[in-house]
Amino acid sequence: MKPDASLVKNFLLALQRAIVAQLEALDGGSAFRIDEWRRPTGGGGKTALIEGGALFERGGVAFSHVMGERMPPSATAHRPELAGAKWEAMGVSLVMHPENPYCPTAHMNVRFFIAYPETGEPVWWFGGGMDLTPYYGFEEDARHFHRVCRTALAPFGGVEYPRYKAWCDEYFFLKHRNEARGVGGIFFDDLNEGGFERCFALMRSVGEAFTTAYAPLLERRRTRPWGERERDFQCYRRGRYVEFNLVWDRGTLFGLQSGGRTESILMSLPPLVKWRYDWQPESGSAEARLYEVFLKPRDWVNEA
Amino acid sequence: MKPDASLVKNFLLALQRAIVAQLEALDGGSAFRIDEWRRPTGGGGKTALIEGGALFERGGVAFSHVMGERMPPSATAHRPELAGAKWEAMGVSLVMHPENPYCPTAHMNVRFFIAYPETGEPVWWFGGGMDLTPYYGFEEDARHFHRVCRTALAPFGGVEYPRYKAWCDEYFFLKHRNEARGVGGIFFDDLNEGGFERCFALMRSVGEAFTTAYAPLLERRRTRPWGERERDFQCYRRGRYVEFNLVWDRGTLFGLQSGGRTESILMSLPPLVKWRYDWQPESGSAEARLYEVFLKPRDWVNEA
Numbered sequence: 001m002k003p004d005a006s007l008v009k010n011f012l013l014a015l016q017r018a019i020v021a022q023l024e025a026l027d028g029g030s031a032f033r034i035d036e037w038r039r040p041t042g043g044g045g046k047t048a049l050i051e052g053g054a055l056f057e058r059g060g061v062a063f064s065h066v067m068g069e070r071m072p073p074s075a076t077a078h079r080p081e082l083a084g085a086k087w088e089a090m091g092v093s094l095v096m097h098p099e100n101p102y103c104p105t106a107h108m109n110v111r112f113f114i115a116y117p118e119t120g121e122p123v124w125w126f127g128g129g130m131d132l133t134p135y136y137g138f139e140e141d142a143r144h145f146h147r148v149c150r151t152a153l154a155p156f157g158g159v160e161y162p163r164y165k166a167w168c169d170e171y172f173f174l175k176h177r178n179e180a181r182g183v184g185g186i187f188f189d190d191l192n193e194g195g196f197e198r199c200f201a202l203m204r205s206v207g208e209a210f211t212t213a214y215a216p217l218l219e220r221r222r223t224r225p226w227g228e229r230e231r232d233f234q235c236y237r238r239g240r241y242v243e244f245n246l247v248w249d250r251g252t253l254f255g256l257q258s259g260g261r262t263e264s265i266l267m268s269l270p271p272l273v274k275w276r277y278d279w280q281p282e283s284g285s286a287e288a289r290l291y292e293v294f295l296k297p298r299d300w301v302n303e304a
Numbered sequence: 305m306k307p308d309a310s311l312v313k314n315f316l317l318a319l320q321r322a323i324v325a326q327l328e329a330l331d332g333g334s335a336f337r338i339d340e341w342r343r344p345t346g347g348g349g350k351t352a353l354i355e356g357g358a359l360f361e362r363g364g365v366a367f368s369h370v371m372g373e374r375m376p377p378s379a380t381a382h383r384p385e386l387a388g389a390k391w392e393a394m395g396v397s398l399v400m401h402p403e404n405p406y407c408p409t410a411h412m413n414v415r416f417f418i419a420y421p422e423t424g425e426p427v428w429w430f431g432g433g434m435d436l437t438p439y440y441g442f443e444e445d446a447r448h449f450h451r452v453c454r455t456a457l458a459p460f461g462g463v464e465y466p467r468y469k470a471w472c473d474e475y476f477f478l479k480h481r482n483e484a485r486g487v488g489g490i491f492f493d494d495l496n497e498g499g500f501e502r503c504f505a506l507m508r509s510v511g512e513a514f515t516t517a518y519a520p521l522l523e524r525r526r527t528r529p530w531g532e533r534e535r536d537f538q539c540y541r542r543g544r545y546v547e548f549n550l551v552w553d554r555g556t557l558f559g560l561q562s563g564g565r566t567e568s569i570l571m572s573l574p575p576l577v578k579w580r581y582d583w584q585p586e587s588g589s590a591e592a593r594l595y596e597v598f599l600k601p602r603d604w605v606n607e608a
Contacts, residue, residue: 035582049581058580176560176569239573246550247560256480256551265480269543269579276575277353277364278339278567 001197003124005088008112008200009065012092013046015110015207016063019094020048022211023061026218029054032061037261043067047264051271055103055222059096060267065089071115072258082123085115091128092207093251095268096214101234102221104134104141104182105241106214107268109251110207112200124196126203127189129164130210131172132217133182133241135234136286137294141217142183146300149186152209156194156202161301164188169297174244180295181244185213233287236279238270245269305501307428309392312416312504313369316396317350319414319511320367323398324352326515327365330522333358336365341565347371351568355575359407359526363400364571369393375419376562383419386427390420395432396511397555399572400518405538406525408438408445408486409545410518411572413555414511416504428500430507431493433468434514435476436521437486437545439538440590441598445521446487450604453490456513460498460506465605468492473601478548484599485548489517537591540583542574549573 020032030053038044045064050056067088076083091111098105110128117123132145146165153160168187173180186206191199245252245268255265281287324336334357342348349368354360371392380387395415402409414432421427436449450469457464472491477484490510495503549556549572559569585591 047581051580060581176564176566235576242546242577243550243570246547247557253551260480262480263582266547266579267581271579272539273546273577273579274575275570275573275577276355276362277351277571 001195003114003122003196005090005112005114009090011200011204011207012063012090012110012112015204016046016048016061016092018208019092019211020061022215023050023056023059023096026215027053027055030056035264037264039066039261041068045261045264047267049267053099055098055100055218057097057099058267058271059094060264061092061094062264062267063090063092064261064264066260079123082115082117085117085123087113087115089113093268094210097238097270098218098222100222100224101135101226101230102224103218104132104221105238105270106133106210107131108207108210108214110203112203124192125189126191126199128203128206129168129185129187130206130213131168131182131185131187132214133237134294135237135290136230137183137290138217138221139293139300141220142294142298142300144216145183145185145213148209148213149206150301152205153186153202155205156198160188160202161186166297172244174240174248176243176247177240179240179291180297181240183294183300184297232274233281235270235272235274236276237290238273239275242269242273305499307418307426307500309394309416309418313394315504315508315511316367316394316414316416319508320350320352320365320396322512323396323515324365326519327354327360327363327400330519331357331359334360339568341568343370343565345372349565349568351571353571357403359402359404359522361401361403362571362575363398364568365396365398366568366571367394367396368565368568370564383427386419386421389422389427391418392420393417397572398514401542401574402522402526404526404528405439405530405534406528407522408436408525409542409574410434410436410514412511412514412518414507416507428496429493430495430503432507432510433472433489433491434510434517435472435486435489435491436518438598439541439594440534441487441594442521442525443597443604445524446598446602446604448520449487449489449517452513452517453510454605456509457490457506459509460502464492464506465490470601476548478544478552480547480551481544483544483595484601485544487598487604488601536578537585539574539576539578540580541594542577543579546573546577 032048032050035047043066048061093109095107108130114124150161164186168184171187336352336354339351347370351366353364374388397413399411412434418428454465468490472488475491
């Protein structure tokens, strides 16, 4: 089967609609607003945004489809044969920030890239993944999230889950804090092994697994009472999310530095964030437990 | 006069003490805490931090002195003769975030760098500057701040202020927003023209002018009543400060990516920050005036 960008695009738009409908039903309070935009140089997107919901304080599910006449040098460093080729990129990217500090933040992204060199066949690859960032950790939640990730990848061979799990732990890591962003999940890039059909199916499987991985955790935790202390810790920890996305996330930085659509890129940032100097959780506290038990890479699916 | 790093270091430590004493007196509520730290690889610093003050919600005045056995490649791209040289860097850096939204945020930095190539004389340069970021702009405040900057540079020739003012406008610019960070000020780097004595004097003059430039604005605005609306706008605009520092500021990025001391580097981040999607101020409002009148480079000293 030949790579077919329009098939991928139709899937991504349908995935966005499905996820927005599911998250909206889950929220129960607010609707997503849909913001369509076009780039003067071609391409555009559709950003679905929720703010001040009953469950979600802020979150977005963004589809984008952009193209260019010449691959940027940064993208062809290890693919010199594509230097100067026309290219096309599309994806769905989402980040959800619930208000209740017991509900974790989640991120999911699936993307497809295709380059058209002057001579020869188009070169394409898929990328994606999802990861979970709790403020107060629950081992059963981390296990559930990882099990759904493993199940989504199981039809494609036994090695994908452990590889993509390790890749996620490595990618979502704040080197300047020596701290994981959360409990991880899966991450993959440059995927074209086994042909278009297999890779596209793998990407679909990841995208479609997201709400199965995330929604049950929200259902379990959303009614748990919280107070000033938990809210304060959540706002403080959200600072790490900002630091990761603005300092280390290649997609965010490339987007901001290359003239991407700022508001759609930065929909990942939390609504309310606190920084304070050299703060440490009290030894033995629930907050300390997050660092000790959850912010260290762990083999969640094979435990207990 | 030969470059003398210990002279510069003594000046910087005295400058930090003087500024901390002045800002503490101005705050009137809280004292700065002093946090001394050492790098396992040599060097260290002294971070003075205030949080929850009567005037300052968060702010820091940091001295650091670090050194290395080999200049990093990123620092020698346009100075190939220094590749691999031993080096030493020292500076004072400060950012103050007042609580009252009518009081502007301010930043100042003065720094000295010296490299010791295997053969030949040491190579050194100074850098620094200060800039002002209002939430609600006052033209007289911007003029005062710029006039003090001009006066501080006047003894060193007539061209410095306009050059460093333009350099500041260019440096403190959020390209992904097409927006200035604030009303600017002055910025300079790679300064070694005219010899060590002149350059050191220029740097001292800038550092010593800071409280003259900033304190009167706080005195004028600190008692002005504010409410939820002003606070909300301040927290929203502080998001731009975070975006600039984490995405564009070379010093911050270099520090975080090269193993600098994270808490001292990120003392620049505001205590409470909000992000929301595609927000625009109401036409004709005080908030809209900030964008229209103050966030565009302007010749503040020669007006009116």
